Amino acid sequence: MRIGELSRRSGVPVPTIKYYVREGLLPAGELTSPNQARYGDGHERRLRLIRALLDVGGLSLSAIAEVLTAVDDPGQPVHEVLGVAANRITPTEAAESGDAGPESAEAREEVAALLARRGWRVDEGNAAAQALAGVLAALHRAGHGGFVELLDVYADAAEPVAHADIDYVRRRVAREDLVESVVVGTVLGEAMLGALRRLAHVDASARAYGDGEGAAGAGGR
Incomplete structure (x- = not known):
């Protein structure tokens, strides 16, 4: 196909396609x-992946280049490719904003203990592990360190969701499709999980503290 047809089929303007070619993407x-x-x-397919990484994943072009380099490396195991993609879109602001002080050290120990307790094959330096440590440190600083008692409850809920995500990803064939599935699943999947959690909160609050339909409606505000 000519570049005009590629533009029509992908929805990416011709000048943008030419720019991606010049940048090696x-x-x-x-x-x-x-x-x-x-x-x-x-x-x-590559254009679809670039747009997913850019528009859905929120990655910079330099980060996208790193992911694409991993995708294009035939010697890179799929697990490593997915790790590169997932780590580039895992928010780490919480960890970066509170990386000092006793709360941070305690939080890192709690994350390490969680990983060991669950038998999760995750390095403590993983971006998600660091992000979790940042969240726990923030909870400690806010005087809610006791929330750590719910870590395993959250982990129990996260495990089947993670396995469902990976089962979905495994149905993809091309490596580009694998990475795109991770991007969409990580960003939109977390948004969906968050919305479902809020819905469950409304119901749980109504059952615990409400006095009928009016209380359930109030919880949804």
């Missing part, structure tokens, strides 16, 4: 003449 098309190139389905 998208392979150049096969030249059919000095001024014409032919593109294939692989280019359309």
